[in-house]
Amino acid sequence: MNNLNIQETKYTPKIDLDFENNTVSIIGKSYPENTFEFYEPVIKWIEEYFNNTEKDTISINFEIIYFNSSSSKLFFDLFDLLEENNETNTIVINWIYDEENESALEAGEDFQEDFENLTINLVIK
Amino acid sequence: MNINEIQNLVERDGIVFLSYGGFLSQALISAMTEALEKEANENGIGLGMSNNIFTLFIELSQNMMNYSKSRDQNSAEVIPEGLILVSKDEKGNYYIQSQNIITLKDKDKIEPKLKEIQSLDKDGLKKRYRELRRSGKNTHEKGGGIGFYEIAKRCDNIKYNFKKINENKYYFHIKTMIYINKKEK
Numbered sequence: 001m002n003n004l005n006i007q008e009t010k011y012t013p014k015i016d017l018d019f020e021n022n023t024v025s026i027i028g029k030s031y032p033e034n035t036f037e038f039y040e041p042v043i044k045w046i047e048e049y050f051n052n053t054e055k056d057t058i059s060i061n062f063e064i065i066y067f068n069s070s071s072s073k074l075f076f077d078l079f080d081l082l083e084e085n086n087e088t089n090t091i092v093i094n095w096i097y098d099e100e101n102e103s104a105l106e107a108g109e110d111f112q113e114d115f116e117n118l119t120i121n122l123v124i125k
Numbered sequence: 126m127n128i129n130e131i132q133n134l135v136e137r138d139g140i141v142f143l144s145y146g147g148f149l150s151q152a153l154i155s156a157m158t159e160a161l162e163k164e165a166n167e168n169g170i171g172l173g174m175s176n177n178i179f180t181l182f183i184e185l186s187q188n189m190m191n192y193s194k195s196r197d198q199n200s201a202e203v204i205p206e207g208l209i210l211v212s213k214d215e216k217g218n219y220y221i222q223s224q225n226i227i228t229l230k231d232k233d234k235i236e237p238k239l240k241e242i243q244s245l246d247k248d249g250l251k252k253r254y255r256e257l258r259r260s261g262k263n264t265h266e267k268g269g270g271i272g273f274y275e276i277a278k279r280c281d282n283i284k285y286n287f288k289k290i291n292e293n294k295y296y297f298h299i300k301t302m303i304y305i306n307k308k309e310k
Contacts, residue, residue: 010155010158010159011151011154011155011158031154031155031158031183031187032151033151033187033190065176066176066179066180066183067180068180068183068184068187068272068275069184069271069272069274069275069276070272072258072271072275073258073270073271076258076259098172100171100172100173101172101173101176102173103173103176103177103180103278103279104176110251110255113255114255114259
């Protein structure tokens with residue numbers, strides 16, 4: 001399975017999906033015009049990853065500075081996908097935020113509450 | 126669009142950081158967001174507050190972009206224009222507002238959401254936001270259906286009005302406020 005790397009733009013984050021190292025990282029701003037289309041390859045890659053691995057430990061790093069509402073919905077769907085695979089894999093999610101960025105912290109806390117079965121660490125940058 | 130409308134909006138609210146009237150595209154929205162980032166930086170606005178300003182600006186402007194797009198496909202009457210304004214008053218409160226022309230159908234979609242939002246307190250809003258995000262309802266909409274709820278979460282107060290132009294067309298004006306002193310709410 002190949003890695004997937006997407007370069008950062010002014011309104012989309014830098015995305016690195018690394019198969020060998022079992023890491024996913026999404027860093028930057030997220031307010032694409034067509035959010036669902038933009039993230040489609042990312043969702044596909046993660047689905048394929050879980051189909052290709054047996055019981056693995058994957059770490060996922062989110063560092064989102066700010067985002068639009070459709071990105072919020074998209075991240076929710078992504079967490080949903082992770083939760084579906086949580087029993088057969090060890091998934092560690094790091095929600096990284098700047099101490100001053102209260103809304104990023106609040107977004108992380110909301111995900112913690114919505115996905116109690118997932119390990120979501122709130123990490124100060 | 127009537128230039129007086131812009132002037133009225135500007136005069137009421139002190140220092141204007143950004144005002145734009147016209148056609149909206151993603152490239153423009155992103156360029157204006159960058160300009161706002163620069164302003165926020167130069168004015169020493171804290172990260173928490175400035176990110177809320179950016180999010181409000183992005184939601185309102187992408188909303189306008191999407192409403193004009195849906196009309197592109199469904200009607201010969203294309204009005205891909207809107208006004209957007211970011212300003213600050215002498216106390217340091219921030220205002221992000223927009224105005225555009227929408228159809229009656231859009232109004233019937235937007236108005237119940239805004240009415241519901243106005244009836245909720247902060248906790249109720251948070252709960253409703255998460256419910257809607259979970260249910261995936263309205264996901265056929267570009268914004269995932271939670272845009273106005275996102276807006277409400279990020280600001281301290283919302284005012285809106287619909288002004289009838291004719292049977293099928295309305296001016297939709299929405300003003301969001303971020304208070305420097307949260308007690309003012």
